[in-house]
Amino acid sequence: MKARSPALQVLLGVAPILLTLVAATAILLVAGANPLAAFGQIISGAFESPRKLADVAMAMVPLLLCAAGMLVTFAAGLWNIGVEGQVVAGALATTWVALRLNAPAAVLLPLTVLAGMAGGALWGLLIGLIRTKGKVNEIFAGLGLNYVSMALTNYLIFGPWKPPDGATMSGTDPFPRAAWMPVIGTSRASLPAILLAVAGIVVIWWLLRDSQWGLRLKAVGQNENAAYRLGIRTSREIVLAFMVCGMLAGLAGSLQTTAVYRRLIPSISGGYGYMAQLVVLLSGLRAQAVPLVVLFFAAIQVGSPRLELRMYLDSSLGGVLQAGTVLFFLLVRGLRQRLSKE
Amino acid sequence: MRIEFRNLDKCYGSVRANDKISLTLQSGTIQGLLGENGAGKTTLMKILSGYTRADGGEVLLDGTAVTFASPAQAIAHGIGMLHQDPMDVPALSVLDNFMLGAGRGLAQQRKRSAAQLTELSRQFGFALDPDATAGSLSVGERQQLELVRLLALGVQVVVLDEPTTGISEPQKLLLFAALRKLAEQGLTVIFVSHKLAEVEALCSRAVVLRTGRVVGEVQAPFSSDQLVMMMFGQCFSRGGRPAAPLGDEVLQLDDIAVHTHQLSVEHISLGVRAGEVIGLAGLEGSGQRLLMQACAGIRRVGSGRITLAGQDMTHEPYHRYLQERVAFVPAARLEEGMIAGLQIREHVALAKGNGHLFVRWDEAEAGARRLIDEFRVVGQPTTRVQELSGGNQQRTLLGLLPEHLRLLLLEHPTRGLDVESSRWIWQRLLARRADGTAILFTSTDLDELVDHSDRIVVFSGGAMSRPVSAADVTCEQLGYLIGGRHA
Amino acid sequence: MKRTTLFVLIVALLVLGSVVTACKPAASTEEFVFGVVLVGPYNDHGYSEAHYQGAKYAETKIPGARMVYLDKLNSADRPGTTLEQVVEEMVAEGAKLIITTSDDFGADTDVVAAKYPDLPFVHMSGDNVLTGEAPDNVANFFSKMEYTKAIAGCAAALATETGEVGYLGPLINDETRRLASSAYLGCRECWETYRGGDPEDLRFVVNWIGFWFNIPGVTLDPTVVANDLFNSGVDVLMSGIDTTEAIVVAGQRMDKGEKVWAIPYDYEGACEIKPEVCLGTPYFNWGPVYVEIINKVLDDKFEHEFVWHDPYWKDLSDEDKSYVGFKYGPALTEDQQKDLEDYIDKLADGKTKFFVGPLNLQDGTAYLADGEKATDEQIWYLPQLLEGMEGASQ
Numbered sequence A: 001m002k003a004r005s006p007a008l009q010v011l012l013g014v015a016p017i018l019l020t021l022v023a024a025t026a027i028l029l030v031a032g033a034n035p036l037a038a039f040g041q042i043i044s045g046a047f048e049s050p051r052k053l054a055d056v057a058m059a060m061v062p063l064l065l066c067a068a069g070m071l072v073t074f075a076a077g078l079w080n081i082g083v084e085g086q087v088v089a090g091a092l093a094t095t096w097v098a099l100r101l102n103a104p105a106a107v108l109l110p111l112t113v114l115a116g117m118a119g120g121a122l123w124g125l126l127i128g129l130i131r132t133k134g135k136v137n138e139i140f141a142g143l144g145l146n147y148v149s150m151a152l153t154n155y156l157i158f159g160p161w162k163p164p165d166g167a168t169m170s171g172t173d174p175f176p177r178a179a180w181m182p183v184i185g186t187s188r189a190s191l192p193a194i195l196l197a198v199a200g201i202v203v204i205w206w207l208l209r210d211s212q213w214g215l216r217l218k219a220v221g222q223n224e225n226a227a228y229r230l231g232i233r234t235s236r237e238i239v240l241a242f243m244v245c246g247m248l249a250g251l252a253g254s255l256q257t258t259a260v261y262r263r264l265i266p267s268i269s270g271g272y273g274y275m276a277q278l279v280v281l282l283s284g285l286r287a288q289a290v291p292l293v294v295l296f297f298a299a300i301q302v303g304s305p306r307l308e309l310r311m312y313l314d315s316s317l318g319g320v321l322q323a324g325t326v327l328f329f330l331l332v333r334g335l336r337q338r339l340s341k342e
Numbered sequence B: 001m002r003i004e005f006r007n008l009d010k011c012y013g014s015v016r017a018n019d020k021i022s023l024t025l026q027s028g029t030i031q032g033l034l035g036e037n038g039a040g041k042t043t044l045m046k047i048l049s050g051y052t053r054a055d056g057g058e059v060l061l062d063g064t065a066v067t068f069a070s071p072a073q074a075i076a077h078g079i080g081m082l083h084q085d086p087m088d089v090p091a092l093s094v095l096d097n098f099m100l101g102a103g104r105g106l107a108q109q110r111k112r113s114a115a116q117l118t119e120l121s122r123q124f125g126f127a128l129d130p131d132a133t134a135g136s137l138s139v140g141e142r143q144q145l146e147l148v149r150l151l152a153l154g155v156q157v158v159v160l161d162e163p164t165t166g167i168s169e170p171q172k173l174l175l176f177a178a179l180r181k182l183a184e185q186g187l188t189v190i191f192v193s194h195k196l197a198e199v200e201a202l203c204s205r206a207v208v209l210r211t212g213r214v215v216g217e218v219q220a221p222f223s224s225d226q227l228v229m230m231m232f233g234q235c236f237s238r239g240g241r242p243a244a245p246l247g248d249e250v251l252q253l254d255d256i257a258v259h260t261h262q263l264s265v266e267h268i269s270l271g272v273r274a275g276e277v278i279g280l281a282g283l284e285g286s287g288q289r290l291l292m293q294a295c296a297g298i299r300r301v302g303s304g305r306i307t308l309a310g311q312d313m314t315h316e317p318y319h320r321y322l323q324e325r326v327a328f329v330p331a332a333r334l335e336e337g338m339i340a341g342l343q344i345r346e347h348v349a350l351a352k353g354n355g356h357l358f359v360r361w362d363e364a365e366a367g368a369r370r371l372i373d374e375f376r377v378v379g380q381p382t383t384r385v386q387e388l389s390g391g392n393q394q395r396t397l398l399g400l401l402p403e404h405l406r407l408l409l410l411e412h413p414t415r416g417l418d419v420e421s422s423r424w425i426w427q428r429l430l431a432r433r434a435d436g437t438a439i440l441f442t443s444t445d446l447d448e449l450v451d452h453s454d455r456i457v458v459f460s461g462g463a464m465s466r467p468v469s470a471a472d473v474t475c476e477q478l479g480y481l482i483g484g485r486h487a
Numbered sequence C: 001m002k003r004t005t006l007f008v009l010i011v012a013l014l015v016l017g018s019v020v021t022a023c024k025p026a027a028s029t030e031e032f033v034f035g036v037v038l039v040g041p042y043n044d045h046g047y048s049e050a051h052y053q054g055a056k057y058a059e060t061k062i063p064g065a066r067m068v069y070l071d072k073l074n075s076a077d078r079p080g081t082t083l084e085q086v087v088e089e090m091v092a093e094g095a096k097l098i099i100t101t102s103d104d105f106g107a108d109t110d111v112v113a114a115k116y117p118d119l120p121f122v123h124m125s126g127d128n129v130l131t132g133e134a135p136d137n138v139a140n141f142f143s144k145m146e147y148t149k150a151i152a153g154c155a156a157a158l159a160t161e162t163g164e165v166g167y168l169g170p171l172i173n174d175e176t177r178r179l180a181s182s183a184y185l186g187c188r189e190c191w192e193t194y195r196g197g198d199p200e201d202l203r204f205v206v207n208w209i210g211f212w213f214n215i216p217g218v219t220l221d222p223t224v225v226a227n228d229l230f231n232s233g234v235d236v237l238m239s240g241i242d243t244t245e246a247i248v249v250a251g252q253r254m255d256k257g258e259k260v261w262a263i264p265y266d267y268e269g270a271c272e273i274k275p276e277v278c279l280g281t282p283y284f285n286w287g288p289v290y291v292e293i294i295n296k297v298l299d300d301k302f303e304h305e306f307v308w309h310d311p312y313w314k315d316l317s318d319e320d321k322s323y324v325g326f327k328y329g330p331a332l333t334e335d336q337q338k339d340l341e342d343y344i345d346k347l348a349d350g351k352t353k354f355f356v357g358p359l360n361l362q363d364g365t366a367y368l369a370d371g372e373k374a375t376d377e378q379i380w381y382l383p384q385l386l387e388g389m390e391g392a393s394q
């Protein structure tokens, strides 16, 4: 085949956008909505004011952290389905600190963060050990532990941590003020949370690109057997990868409790672990692309309530849109890869 | 079927793997395709058999131009290829593999396929057990399976890419007989190799490639010197092997036993001295591989003792062996030796850069360049290893070995290398003896064993012979030993 | 390449957005916008849909009233979206009243209301006004479903052949305890009065799933719990949850030839799912409540108050007047319906014992002395299930 013409290149470049837009439009038309107006609602609902931007930034925090963690496990060739559970573990550890320790904010807040990271890392360690020592596929280990973490949350919310006037699904009592991550002005944006998330993704990007550790992970991911022969202690690297991922996911869970909900709620992880899988896949396992993909997801999350309020659209449409977009994006990308291979 | 290539071009990045290749191959013959490592042989054959597409030029079959989007299409046009690495599905049975790609698979057909498999095997004298899994076969048997599979699909052209690397002498003879039979039946056989003796024995015509270009076509009978001239642009004489003084005992094996569900290796006792080279001969799967793995700490020994420079290492883990400066170069390059997907410089960084938090990319780059220069690898520091030609992968792997080894274990060290390269690689390996490195290597090439070993042990069905001095043994004697008889 | 793609995508969306928002229609002046926040899907054939229909009813009754709503506000469906964000969005839409419709929104409603001191909030099914936790701009409205639950319990007693009645409970709190107990009281009363049975022979078992509706992995699966109840010998299953598993499972079992019945909950039309097994539905008729609340706000009479409405006894099914209703199901025989009507009359006149002593709590401690009538507060804060009921109290 001849080298492709520039026109074709460009066409293939914009095809995912066009197709996803077409697909979304079709979905909206079927739902009886004006697609232009619908897109507009999402955009304005997400970006129209600094307040909205702050919301988007906060919505990005857990996704960025989970995706950063997952970049690590993906680099090592691991499907860490257990991120969900790691988020929860971080949230649980944080809640324990927030509810049980009596300390001023300056002491308590760093402790909640550390506890969250430790909790997530512990959860990662479990998955790692089950995978390396128990020789159980990490997908099953992760899924199993996800359920354990959910059961544990419910037990704690309905048991030891229930509010004095009875347990409800709305979670524990709010944390003491000292365990609230400070927010900027009257917005909901918490600067420490945002900074931690940014730091998370930047550090991981850097480590994966330039550290020996990152290179070892990549080797393990590409060929565990050969990496072992080259002298890499693959089991240790795998466990470590799970722990680092867990640390970041745990931090996400921690910040969801201290900066968003201000208490522990039953489904604190909210599916971020699974969404992060999509984010990482969409960004082609590249850290640089993650923030943009995350922005996209966060914008839909923040913008879609407005879409539903204004246009009286069925709320499942937001999910359909999101899923449809992802699907088309992957589809077109796969197609492009096939074409460019030849 | 007559095959014509016209102005075929293929580039990988800046590498011109095929450069305006024009060729005509007649049917009913065995055609040799020769060339040094990286000459573009595999690439040309992959284009013919639909695994890649050319950038320019065309392929004509009996005068009509064709392009194949997939191997399946090529097979439909009667062209099948046996790869340098077996491409079967290891977990499936021989029969299932045989039926793959046939596009049918009902119970009725299964019986018919089984009959066909038996018939074809009988015709060529292959002993293939339809119910064994492909993974349990030796390389030679997997090749036989692949060959009969392609024949069952009705191919008219059979391409074999370095088919004799890694198979035993009897298997080789069986294969050659089969190929001759096929040529008699009117099929076109294309035989890719850099072993002159094989080409001389088998082919009626040979084409030589160099840096992607056709540099010559010759008819049988060939003159070796002429072929070598065309392949390398120079002539070699087989140099003698400089002797090296032996040092203290490095490796001591006391009554080692290794068991797998297929084979038990027992009662192995051997002492190896610094600077000594020991060749492990034997049919593939006779136990030499197990012993190598045991000596590298990769496989647990059932009983016995392994002593390394005076230390008991019997049940130590692999990384302890690495610390004791033992290195192992496995036969399956891309499965166990290197990491497909990683670049040469990344391999260098992994192999050399331990202890630092960050990768020194400049150092890794420089190291990779040094490796490329020194080991004459056709590639760049950023080339991913799976993009290297077979021979270049082997060079890279050898180039990655640490300096100052105590014990070097090599499986088929020159598999896939052309004559020039093998000679040169052995030079480098033997130079390590001065450093006190002891070498254990396996090979199916008797000349290689005799030429480079101090002592040779022969494996047969899990038993190891007493070591014989390489200086006192002939290839014929070795052949008997390998066959399980005493000379 | 991919990065640029994304970038272009975002820019494209931004451009589109600005084009569209530029031509947004202005809200008309006489309009009264009110926001309704639902915990489940608006079309769940249960609790959330009842609210949604109530709000729709109010739209038809009050000229200019327009609802904006957001459903599925729970962290499983909308991770990261808080009530505060939603209220902000509704206010931006011009909402002059916010109605939060789930028990779970209680704490958040108070917090958000404190941030909008001039905006009236109504939290349904909470009691933070009673306890004094709610800020001044919050009111609680609720209706006495207890009565219609008792009627439903009576229907169960009239129909059961095994003498075993199951109750599919959501999570355990004051509200759910008193509703399950009300059902039990009605059931026991009718079992004795109309079936001539001994209360000792009546089995009334409550199984809690953990939430108002199924959240996979978090709650027990209501379908499984419903089947377990039937397997244990129950032949009438009452639903206390927001969704329709009880009647669905009963329908499946009837199709397999079993003699079973179900009593759904919350939503007037719930029987339609499987009329043949349906004995009736106690339901909230939120319409009049929404009308009342909106009128109060319009007339500037909105107060910081706790309102607990009685049914409209003259006609439980009067959609304009009765705050709770009971709809007879097709599976009820004529005789059974007569008995049930008789029971309803007695309830209305207070001639039957409903939350009248002697009554003990589940653990045997005395709750009401002989002849003592429970106060609203005693019923609202019922601490345990009642003696004679099976199932967890805490």
Ligand SMILES: Nc1ncnc2c1ncn2[C@@H]1O[C@H](COP(=O)(O)OP(=O)(O)OP(=O)(O)O)[C@@H](O)[C@H]1O
Binding pocket: B012, B013, B015, B016, B017, B035, B036, B037, B038, B039, B040, B041, B042, B043, B044, B378, B379, B386, B387, B388, B389, B390, B391, B392, B416
């Ligand atoms: N997939 C690929 N990507 C990039 N470069 C490639 C790829 N395949 C082959 N090459 C390059 O093309 C050249 C020719 O390779 P080819 O595999 O055809 O050589 P060969 O003659 O078969 O050599 P050998 O005897 O070592 O197997 C080599 O320089 C090789 O590095």
Ligand SMILES: [Mg+2]
Binding pocket: B041, B042, B043, B084, B161, B389, B390, B391
């Ligand atoms: Mg080759």
